Amino acid sequence: MRFHRVLLLVLATCFGASARAADVDLIVYGDYLLSMVPGEAVLEDAAIAIRGDSIVAVGARTDIDAEYSAPRSIPGADRVILPGLVNGHTHTSMTLFRGMVDDLDLMTWLQQYVFPMEGRFVTPEFVRTGSELACWEMIRGGTTTFVDMYFYPDEIAGVVQRCGLRAVIGAPHIDYPSPGFEGWDDSFAAARDFVGRWQGKDPRITPAFAPHAPYTVSPEHLQDTVAAARKAGAPITMHLAEAPAESAYVSEHFQTTPIKHVKGLGMFETPLIGAHMIQLDAEDIALVAAGPAPVGAVHNPTSNMKLGAGISPVPAMLAAGINVGLGTDGAASNNDLDLWEEIRLAALLHKVASGDPTALPAPEALAMATRTGAAAIGLGEYIGQLKPGMQADLIQVDLGKTRHQPRYDIVSHLVYVLDSTDVQTTVVAGQVLMRDRQVQTIDEAALRKAVAKAADGIRAALAAPAEG
The missing domain is CATH 3.20.20.140 (Metal-dependent hydrolases)
Structure with a gap:
């Protein structure tokens, strides 16, 4: 009896491990996903799983959620995921x-x-x-x-x-x-x-x-x-x-x-x-x-x-x-x-x-x-498309604003309607550099001071000929 109990415990552990979602570092969601892989259509209600600096999986939200779990995620309501x-x-x-x-x-x-x-x-x-x-x-x-x-x-x-x-x-x-x-x-x-x-x-x-x-x-x-x-x-x-x-x-x-x-x-x-x-x-x-x-x-x-x-x-x-x-x-x-x-x-x-x-x-x-x-630029094997094995360089853009209504064709919207202020999230090699329009890796206040200092000298040089 003891042997059978041990065997059942081992089997339960093994099957439980296989059923448990695989761990990744980040999951990014989107109402739409444009992989830019030739022949692939826009995917709706999608997600992308990232481990380290690379893409692990791209697919429907339900499939990604069933197969992967992550300590961090970025929601995707009214957003399009596409390559950076x-x-x-x-x-x-x-x-x-x-x-x-x-x-x-x-x-x-x-x-x-x-x-x-x-x-x-x-x-x-x-x-x-x-x-x-x-x-x-x-x-x-x-x-x-x-x-x-x-x-x-x-x-x-x-x-x-x-x-x-x-x-x-x-x-x-x-x-x-x-x-x-x-x-x-x-x-x-x-x-x-x-x-x-x-x-x-x-x-x-x-x-x-x-x-x-x-x-x-x-x-x-x-x-x-x-x-x-x-x-x-x-x-x-x-x-x-x-x-x-x-x-x-x-x-x-x-x-x-x-x-x-x-x-x-x-x-x-x-x-x-x-x-x-x-x-x-x-x-x-x-x-x-x-x-x-x-x-x-x-x-x-x-x-x-x-x-x-x-x-x-x-x-x-x-x-x-x-x-x-x-x-x-x-x-x-x-x-x-x-x-x-x-x-x-x-x-x-x-x-x-x-x-x-x-x-x-x-x-x-x-x-x-x-x-x-x-x-x-010689990096086509690593970036520019969203598919497993590629570097996790991607962005989310927001199509939820009134000026984005109505929507009939996502690619048309991206090219002819979108502007840079619609970008919400920027990820490079799996690192989130911007989330909800907030840059995470650069001190904006310190940057503005340094720029003002440099600009003062240039401005003075431009004015000098007129003063002479």
């Missing part, structure tokens, strides 16, 4: 130059204002403050990953570690004096050092090489970058085919187009993130699509329009199989880091440019900020 947005090109610290000078062409803006002001004001403290302001803004807007290119990248990486976002951080190098550097030799050496020190250091940070552009870096030096990137197994991010002035420069000096120029230097033989990609003809597009290494294009509609740089041939690039993402560029030329604006503008801009209202449909525009954007 990917900002494929920005200069985070330039938030401190927001609105400094507007309504100029690219070269005048850069050479007469931006470069001189950077030389005067950009310091490690400036970069810390500016990048923290940018990260706060992106967390609030539902951006979970960004690609950056700015000076003192170690400072940017430190801010990313503290605030919880994910980033590809490019170490800039240029042929001319720049903040902290005399020219090419020391800036390129610092870039190699940065990439070497940060590779594998933090799973949320991917170090990259960031030569500025074909008009600021010589062919020989671009080849040096390719060699260093190939040796390190690191990506390159750079401005490419950005504006008519760049095309004119490359044509005059090298008798070709910017795309053919960098292709000839081997820059398509290692993963490349090309920012802007406006000045491309059909032959250029075919070269980009042919690789041989993946070349991602990042479309920056607001910045491109504001600087009069032109309209990127996005539909043609997508049709050629090129992964095209979206970026805000820096806040000095945008003037915000709101990726929802870029989604909407991308969808609209290509309709009016082509005269075809089907040129860039809403689902494709949203994919450029999530799945396709992640692929464009």
